[in-house]
Amino acid sequence: MTSEPADPTLTPQTAGPLSVRARGVTKSFRVLSNQSETLKEHLLNPGHLLGRDERRLVALNGIDFEIRAGEFFGIVGRNGSGKSTLLKLMASIYHLDSGEIEVAGRIAPFIELGVGFNPELTARENVALNGVMMGLSITEANDRYEEVLDFAELQDYTDLKLKNYSSGMQVRLAFALMLQARADVLLIDEVLAVGDAAFQRKCSDSLQFLRSQGKTIVLVTHDMAAVQRHCDRAMLIEGGVVDTIGDPTEVADRYVEISYEEHAHPERTGGTNLRARVSRIELRDADDNPVRAVHSGQPLQIVTEIEGNEPVGDLLLYVEIATSSVIRVAAMVSNAEEIRNLGPGERAEVRFEFDCPLGVGDYMLRYYLSSVDEGELIQPTSQAFPFSVIKGAAAGTLVAIPYGKSSRRMDGER
Amino acid sequence: MKAAERIPEHPPLEKIPGPSAFGGSARRFFSLLWLTSVTDFRLGFHGTVLGYIWSLARPLMLFGILLLVFTKVFRFGDQVPDYASLLLLNIMLYSLFGDATSAAVGSLVDNEGLVRRAQLPRIVIPASTVLTTFLTLTINLIAVFAFIIISGVEPMLTWLFLPVILLWLLALTFGTSFLLSAFFPRFRDIGLIWTVVGLALFYGTPILYPIEVAPEGLRALIELNPLSLIFIQAHHWIIDPNAPSVIEATSGHWWILPASLSIFVAICALGLAAFSREAPKVAEEL
Numbered sequence: 001m002t003s004e005p006a007d008p009t010l011t012p013q014t015a016g017p018l019s020v021r022a023r024g025v026t027k028s029f030r031v032l033s034n035q036s037e038t039l040k041e042h043l044l045n046p047g048h049l050l051g052r053d054e055r056r057l058v059a060l061n062g063i064d065f066e067i068r069a070g071e072f073f074g075i076v077g078r079n080g081s082g083k084s085t086l087l088k089l090m091a092s093i094y095h096l097d098s099g100e101i102e103v104a105g106r107i108a109p110f111i112e113l114g115v116g117f118n119p120e121l122t123a124r125e126n127v128a129l130n131g132v133m134m135g136l137s138i139t140e141a142n143d144r145y146e147e148v149l150d151f152a153e154l155q156d157y158t159d160l161k162l163k164n165y166s167s168g169m170q171v172r173l174a175f176a177l178m179l180q181a182r183a184d185v186l187l188i189d190e191v192l193a194v195g196d197a198a199f200q201r202k203c204s205d206s207l208q209f210l211r212s213q214g215k216t217i218v219l220v221t222h223d224m225a226a227v228q229r230h231c232d233r234a235m236l237i238e239g240g241v242v243d244t245i246g247d248p249t250e251v252a253d254r255y256v257e258i259s260y261e262e263h264a265h266p267e268r269t270g271g272t273n274l275r276a277r278v279s280r281i282e283l284r285d286a287d288d289n290p291v292r293a294v295h296s297g298q299p300l301q302i303v304t305e306i307e308g309n310e311p312v313g314d315l316l317l318y319v320e321i322a323t324s325s326v327i328r329v330a331a332m333v334s335n336a337e338e339i340r341n342l343g344p345g346e347r348a349e350v351r352f353e354f355d356c357p358l359g360v361g362d363y364m365l366r367y368y369l370s371s372v373d374e375g376e377l378i379q380p381t382s383q384a385f386p387f388s389v390i391k392g393a394a395a396g397t398l399v400a401i402p403y404g405k406s407s408r409r410m411d412g413e414r
Numbered sequence: 415m416k417a418a419e420r421i422p423e424h425p426p427l428e429k430i431p432g433p434s435a436f437g438g439s440a441r442r443f444f445s446l447l448w449l450t451s452v453t454d455f456r457l458g459f460h461g462t463v464l465g466y467i468w469s470l471a472r473p474l475m476l477f478g479i480l481l482l483v484f485t486k487v488f489r490f491g492d493q494v495p496d497y498a499s500l501l502l503l504n505i506m507l508y509s510l511f512g513d514a515t516s517a518a519v520g521s522l523v524d525n526e527g528l529v530r531r532a533q534l535p536r537i538v539i540p541a542s543t544v545l546t547t548f549l550t551l552t553i554n555l556i557a558v559f560a561f562i563i564i565s566g567v568e569p570m571l572t573w574l575f576l577p578v579i580l581l582w583l584l585a586l587t588f589g590t591s592f593l594l595s596a597f598f599p600r601f602r603d604i605g606l607i608w609t610v611v612g613l614a615l616f617y618g619t620p621i622l623y624p625i626e627v628a629p630e631g632l633r634a635l636i637e638l639n640p641l642s643l644i645f646i647q648a649h650h651w652i653i654d655p656n657a658p659s660v661i662e663a664t665s666g667h668w669w670i671l672p673a674s675l676s677i678f679v680a681i682c683a684l685g686l687a688a689f690s691r692e693a694p695k696v697a698e699e700l
Contacts, residue, residue, distance in 0.1 A: 017424040029698055039601040069424055088697070092433050092533040095694040105425040109438075110532035120457055129453060132445045133534060135438075184425065214424065 017104065019185055019216040020067040020090070024099030027085055028056040059085040061240040062099065067218065067233075069104065069184075070211050074227040074234035074248060075220045076255050082240045084189065087111050087220050091187055105184030109134060111220075112189050113174035119163035123154060123173060126162055130174075134181040144180050151176035151206075153199070172199060179206055185216045204230070224252035224293075224390045225360040249391065256293035256388045275312050276342055277379045278367055280305035281319070283387050294356050296392030296400035302332070302352040302365060308342025314372035315339045317350055324362040324386070329398055335372055358389045359397035435537040435686075435693035443535045450538065451545035458546065470554060477505050484622060494624055499562045500653045504621040504645055506551060506558050507579070511587050511641065512612055514547035518591035519598050519605050526700045536693040540595040544587050551580075562653070572651040579648045585682055586640055592685035596692040599699040620645045625663050637663065637670050640678035 059082045067073045077083040088094040090101055091111050110116070116133050117126050127148050131141025149155050152172040154165075162170060178186065207217055207230070221227060227234050227248045234251040236244040236258075244254045285291045286299040294300060302319055317339065320331040332352040339348045364386040369379040392400045431437050459465030481498055484491040491497040518540040522529055525539050555576075563569065598604045619641045620628065628636050636642050643660050650659040664670040 018427055019424075021427055038603040039597075039607065040603055088530075090430065092430050092437070093530065093697050095432050095698075101430045102427040103430050104427050107430065109534065112531050115531040116528050118453070118457075121453065125453065129449055132442065132449050133532060135442050137441060138445050138449060 016068045016070055016214075018066055018102075019069040019071065019104050020065075020073075020218070021102045022063055022065050022090075022099070023101075025060055025063040025086065025089060025096065025101060026058075026098045027060045027082075027089060027094060028058045028097055031055045031057050058240055060089070060237075063237070063240075063242055065235055065242065065245060067185075067216055069214050069216055071232045072207070072211060072217045072219065072230050074231035074251070075218060075237065076222070076224070076227055076234060076251060077237035077243075078255075078259060081237045083220050083237045084111075086237065087187055087189060087218070090185075090218070103185055106135070106182060107185040108178070108181050108183040108187050111187045113178060114170055117162055117170065117174065120161060122161055123149065123158055123165075126173070127177060130177050131180060134177070134183070136180070136182065148173070148176045148180060151179065151202075168196075175203055179210070183215070185218065186210065187218050187220075189220045224255060224388065227252055228391055252390045253293040256390060260292050260386055274369075274379050275310045276306060276308050276315060276339075276369060278304055278317070278369060278382075279307040279347065281365055281367060281384050283365065283385060292387045293390045294358075294387060296356055296358060296360070296389055297402065298356045300354060300356050302354075304350045304367070306339050306342065306348050306350065306369070308346045308348075309344055311341040311343060312371050312378060313341060313374075315342070315378065316370045316372050317367065318370070319352060319365060319367045321358070321363055322366050323398070324364065326366075327398070328366075329358065329363070355402075356389065357399050357401065358392070359400045360389050360392045361398070362386065362388050433533060433536065433694045433697060435690040436535045437533075438535050443538065446534060447538050447542055447545065450542040451549060454542065454546040455549040458550065466553070469550065470557060473505055473509050473554065477502050480505070480622060490623070490627070494627075495656075496562075496565065496567050496653050499565050499567050500624065500649060501622065502561055503558055503648065503652060506554050507583060507645065507648060508616065508619065508621050508641075509554075510547055510551045510583055511590070512616065513550075514544040514587045515590050515594060516608065516612060517543045517547065519594045519608055521591075521595050522599055522696055523700060530697050530700060536696060537592065537689055540591045540689070541588065544584070544591050548580075548584055548587075567653060570651075570655065572655065575651045579644060579651065582647075583644050586644070586678060589682035589685035592689040593681065596685075596689040596696075599692075599696055615639065615641060618642075620649070624649060624657060626658065634667060634670060638674050638677065640674050640681065643671075643674055643678070 063082075063086060075083045075086060085094065088111060089096055090103070090107060091109060092107075093111070110133070116130055118129065121129070124145055127145050128138060128141045131144060132138060136144070149158065152169070152175070154169060154173060157165065157169065162173075165173070178188075211217065219226070219230060231248045233246055234248040235242055236251045236255050238258055243258070244251050281302065281304045282290050283292070283294070284301050284303050285294070286301075288301075291300070304317065304319065306315070306317065314335055317334045318331060319333075320328050322328045332354075334350050334352070336348075336350060339350065342348060365384055367379075367382060367384070368377060370377045436443065459469055481491070481501055484501070485497065491501070494500065521540045521543050522536070528534065529536065529539070594604060594608060618636055618639050620636065625633070625636065625642065625646050637646075646658065646663050647660045649657045660671065664674070
């Protein structure tokens with residue numbers, strides 16, 4: 001197929017046959033000004049059927065992309081960006097307005113784990129029901145029951161109704177079932193954090209196995225660490241169009257960037273009537289470029305600007321790094337000579353330099369200013385500048401410590 | 415010489431089908447329909463015999479009350495041969511239509527999670543609620559026939575036509591359910607309207623009375639109701655061979671039978687057509 005327009009973002013490693021091709025995918029939804037539409041209304045007032053001011057919300061506006069067989073492809077975007085709509089279009093749950101989606105082979109018929117699970121039924125009955133939903137015959141579904149239960153590690157709970165399962169057990173069952181789907185393209189919405197570490201390992205291995213069989217996996221997620229860990233390529237959707245497509249790290253960087261754009265100027269901080277204030281705070285990389293998405297170990301600087309109003313004497317600037325749930329991770333303090341007695345409109349800059357010690361996750365900078373002499377708070381604690389660590393050694397840990405390692409064999413030593 | 419490493423055979427690109435009423439393989443359609451119906455049927459009884467007896471209690475109580483009213487209060491049941499048997503059979507048959515359609519009306523909305531998160535032939539959803547009710551009816555009919563025999567109705571060869579009655583009723587129930595469930599997501603007041611219409615249909619069908627006693631002015635209207643034909647014929651075939659068949663009952667006006675049958679066909683066809691038309695968009699309307 002030489003006539004195919006080559007997608008420039010496809011790397012040689014992933015240049016297999018096409019598995020999914022989307023062209024000009026467009027979808028809009030009807031938005032009714034009056035939500036409760038009734039038959040009575042239509043019968044009593046047929047005129048408004050024609051003249052109704054029907055607004056349409058454009059969810060996707062001309063999406064093009066290609067996925068190769070065996071690829072692990074990530075779709076990311078903010079809430080309301082249209083990524084879930086795209087997944088529903090691919091799964092034939094929504095109807096396309098225009099454009100087309102082509103798929104090689106079968107696409108998984110659902111977009112979430114455990115869809116169609118009935119809490120009143122036992123694992124066995126749910127396996128049968130779900131198996132049939134995925135295209136197995138009733139006999140095939142029953143035959144695979146043992147295999148599914150083995151994988152989910154639920155052999156001891158077979159006669160329990162699903163409602164008595166813990167949520168972790170339900171997700172394990174659902175994941176085990178998904179692996180049985182007779183699909184060439186699997187659609188996964190936010191589910192890779194399944195079970196404990198050992199089970200996650202097993203899930204990753206299974207997904208790798210499916211890929212080696214030429215199956216394609218499409219993952220929709222907010223979790224940039226997952227995108228970088230699992231995906232070969234990723235696509236960022238913003239406002240119903242493709243913003244970025246290609247390398248997962250680039251896509252993750254861009255995602256973090258646009259996620260924080262809506263905090264119009266978080267580094268411009270408030271409080272103009274204070275005696276002195278932090279007028280600017282931001283995170284920069286070693287080349288002095290402001291950054292929002294950083295890597296563990298990367299050299300960084302926190303750059304702050306302090307603006308005076310009335311002279312205060314010795315100022316103490318306190319800056320800390322906290323997680324998004326305000327667990328304080330690290331703090332830096334400065335009471336430099338340069339920020340003594342700042343007159344009205346006078347400004348000074350304070351920089352802190354460090355190698356990023358953080359694990360993968362979302363963080364923010366918090367700060368306050370106080371007077372050393374009076375022991376008084378000049379500018380109360382504020383938080384600003386959210387940022388993310390998107391790449392690092394270990395996910396799920398708060399800190400990433402630089403470490404050396406050595407190993408040797410102990411054979412013959414005694 | 416070995417061939418160079420080859421990528422395993424890969425299927426060609428094909429346009430995705432999009433959501434639909436039937437889409438997908440026939441096997442998946444029927445497996446899904448059957449398994450969901452049987453599962454719901456079992457769940458309805460909580461998997462126990464006691465559960466089944468309990469589900470039989472509701473129509474039996476209705477039967478007991480109506481029997482009392484029409485034999486002791488109005489005394490008109492006394493003049494109809496085997497009135498109790500007729501009443502019980504009719505109530506059970508109507509319960510298929512009544513219960514199934516009222517459960518099917520909101521079935522797409524009730525199963526919103528499935529409709530919005532999974533691709534499946536969407537007609538399976540209302541169809542399986544109908545089939546679940548039908549399974550209940552077939553079990554209940556065993557009790558009905560036991561009653562009929564005990565109360566003195568002679569078994570007849572025409573009992574072999576029972577499947578015709580059931581399929582006829584099932585077809586009408588399917589058609590009506592598809593029609594109602596297709597429009598319910600957009601017009602939520604259909605559910606309310608249908609409870610009233612259902613009540614009118616219950617009295618406008620010869621369930622409590624045989625067709626012969628209907629007053630002349632209303633009789634044509636009752637016979638135009640496609641449900642009536644089924645109950646008239648069931649009376650003739652199952653309970654009393656002397657009761658008029660559909661052809662005899664409608665002999666007063668030649669046009670009634672073809673008109674009523676046309677309405678029957680129209681409802682079935684319209685139900686299927688409406689559901690097929692609405693099905694692709696239904697996930698967005700929920």
